[in-house]
Amino acid sequence: MVGLGELESAIMDILWRTEEPAKVREVLDGLTERRLAYTTVMTVLDNLFRKGWVERELDGKAYRYHPTFSREQAAARALRAVLESCGDPEAALLQFASTASDRERELLRTGLRKKTRRK
Known part of the structure; x- marks a missing residue:
């Protein structure tokens, strides 16, 4: 996805496929092709939160994360950014x-x- 790094995109893909808000551990478990530390995923989710890509809700001692907008809305935003930056x-x-x-x-x-x- 435009505007996101490779790991951020992989995490957003998991969140878009998940019906319910997900905890860091659940996102980490979904990253089956990568071996990452829990704290790495937590940091990336925090970055996505600060960038406005995800929202979070406190659930006990942990946050649950969910996308701020759909994959289709993200794609439309990316197309809009490309059009605005292309000059013509x-x-x-x-x-x-x-x-x-x-x-x-x-x-x-x-x-x-x-x-x-x-x-």
Whole structure:
């Protein structure tokens, strides 16, 4: 995910797949491809909290963490950041549209129709 490091992205992936807020130990257990210290995961979750990616609730002596927004909302924010930083958002959007698959173009049309109806 844009704006996140590799470990932060892996942790966010676990939180997005988890239905309930998760404790550090539960997140650590979900990182099956890595051997990390408990304190490393705790530090990364604290960083994600300070960055606004997760919220936390005290549960006894430990925090439970959950995403501040969905994976789809995070992706949309990343796309928005790319457009704002590229210098020519119109050209970037047109370039993307020219490389989009038929399915992606249909999804864009559907989304734009829905947005137009809401106004």
